[in-house]
Amino acid sequence: MGMADEKRTKLLIIGSGPAGYTAAVYAARAMLEPVLVQGVQPGGQLTITTEVENWIGEEMIMGPDLMLKMEAHARAMGTEILFEHIARLDLSERPFRAYGDGGAVYLADAVILATGAQARWLGLPSEEVFKGFGVSACATCDGFFYRGKEVAVIGGGNTAVEEALYLTRHAEKVTLVHRRDSLRAEKILQQRLFANPKVEVIWDHVVDEVLGQTDPKGVTGLRLKHAATGATRELAAHGVFVAIGHAPASELVRDQLETHHGGYVTVQPGSTRTSIPGVFAAGDVTDHVYRQAVTSAGMGCMAALDAEKFLAEQEAADVGTPRAAPRAAE
Ligand code: FAD
Ligand code: NAP
Numbered sequence: 001m002g003m004a005d006e007k008r009t010k011l012l013i014i015g016s017g018p019a020g021y022t023a024a025v026y027a028a029r030a031m032l033e034p035v036l037v038q039g040v041q042p043g044g045q046l047t048i049t050t051e052v053e054n055w056i057g058e059e060m061i062m063g064p065d066l067m068l069k070m071e072a073h074a075r076a077m078g079t080e081i082l083f084e085h086i087a088r089l090d091l092s093e094r095p096f097r098a099y100g101d102g103g104a105v106y107l108a109d110a111v112i113l114a115t116g117a118q119a120r121w122l123g124l125p126s127e128e129v130f131k132g133f134g135v136s137a138c139a140t141c142d143g144f145f146y147r148g149k150e151v152a153v154i155g156g157g158n159t160a161v162e163e164a165l166y167l168t169r170h171a172e173k174v175t176l177v178h179r180r181d182s183l184r185a186e187k188i189l190q191q192r193l194f195a196n197p198k199v200e201v202i203w204d205h206v207v208d209e210v211l212g213q214t215d216p217k218g219v220t221g222l223r224l225k226h227a228a229t230g231a232t233r234e235l236a237a238h239g240v241f242v243a244i245g246h247a248p249a250s251e252l253v254r255d256q257l258e259t260h261h262g263g264y265v266t267v268q269p270g271s272t273r274t275s276i277p278g279v280f281a282a283g284d285v286t287d288h289v290y291r292q293a294v295t296s297a298g299m300g301c302m303a304a305l306d307a308e309k310f311l312a313e314q315e316a317a318d319v320g321t322p323r324a325a326p327r328a329a330e
Contacts, residue, residue: 008107009035011307012098013079014086014252015114017044018293019283021070022300023112023307028077030308035106036074037084037098043067044116045246045284046293048138050166055293066293089252091276109314110278110307113253113265114300117246117284117291122154126210127242134219135210135240139163142239146171151239152222153177154207160243161185161193167241168198175235176201179227208232210240248285257281261288272303278314280306 011027013020016038027034046052046063053060075081086106088099095107119137121127127135136142139153143166151171153164156178162185167174176193181203183190193199208225211234212218221236248264250257258266258275265274265281272280282303283296 005103006105006107007035008095009033009080010108010311011035011110011112011304012037012096012106012108013112013114014089014098015039015044015116015283015285016042016071016081017046017067017114017116017283017296018070019116019285019296019300019303020044020112020114021067021074022297023114023282023304024074024079024081024300025077026301026304027112027307028074028079030304032304032308032311033078033080034304035080035082035108037082037086037100037106039085039115042083043071048140049162050140052293086252089256091253091256091279094278096278110280110311112272112300112303112307113250113274113279113281113285114283114296114303115249115252115285116296117248119242120245120247121242122207122244124207124209126212127207127240130210130212130217130219130240133217134212134238135242137242139166139241139243142241143167143170146239148172149238150175150236151241152235152237153241153243155243155245156180156183156185157243157245158185158189159245160241161189163241163243164199165189165192165196167239168196171198171239174199175237177205177207177222177224177235178203179206180204202235204228205233207240246284246291248288250285253279264288272299272306278307278310280310 011032011034013036024036049063052063085101086098087101090097096111098106147170150173152175154177164174164176204227205224208223211221225232250263260266265286280303282299
């Protein structure tokens, strides 16, 4: 790797959801000249939803619009924003090294991890077979294909209920399948769901198998299993939307940083400091509890302030040290 492919920055922000962009606004205003890499989903999870009704200050804003506004804000404050996916991150020494997909290497004195979360899947072989052929994790992306058809949504959280409601715009019938007898979604969403004549809820059932045909390849239904008795039944469906939650996108750091609850990056309470000084985490990648746009943005702000403090301390420690000398340990 030649020097030409190396890019040096004080602060590298990985991720372009609410956490990353908010960190960028604060860091840019602190004159840290941050570089933000967007990853394969510029704007993050809110770009795959429609109406957002709990971003404070906006009674309703479309998710993709909100994220474009955040991007423009971060850019206007002086953030360098790159369409780049980080394939590998080396946190073993400073400057930290992030290896981009296209061959670029980013050398950073501090890193803010804001890689968010990704949809979880059921883990059934039949689900894998029909992914993209009737099995989806994004109603706003694929709902359009089910005009006048029957679809099923799996899950009982906000995402499942929102996806089910969204799908009623296209599909003839939407069946929500939940493994318990009550939903964890917000009450206002539950109210809308139960009031919708196109929606039926099947309680206490899990998916046993996705049923389908090979020619043409497509889903025809689901075999469901009662969570307590194990009794099975079939449900006709052309589309299946899996909405059973999200897992943190922490693959880059799982073997380098402390994690909790199956991969969420651990931060010191009340801060965004991870187990490695100079590496900060914000948003869904560290948060298994709240997982909201506004809380992610709040943590993004904290991460930028934590990074600013860290960099200032480093600079103070470096005064009087020859430039080429290795940095003192913490
Ligand atoms: P994310 O939004 O998850 O963004 C992660 C970013 O990291 C992406 O830009 C991705 O490209 C990037 N990235 C990941 N890996 C890499 C890598 N290796 N290299 C470079 N970049 C990388 N919350 C609400 O408050 N209100 C809502 O109405 C709402 N609706 C939702 C609807 C849906 C369908 C979903 C899925 C979620 C919804 N949420 C909502 C939750 C909200 O979207 C998340 O809490 C929030 O987006 C988390 O922000 P984040 O910045 O942590 O990360
Ligand atoms: P979630 O709240 O974790 O809900 C996941 C749902 O899937 C739960 O009902 C869970 O059942 C079920 N489930 C999990 N594993 C399953 C399995 N293997 N088989 C069957 N069912 C399974 O996830 P989410 O709905 O994706 O929401 C994630 C976060 O984003 C939340 O914090 C949510 O508030 C936020 N969000 C907010 C909005 C909004 O504000 N409007 C919209 C979307 C998302 P149990 O209930 O039995 O655990």
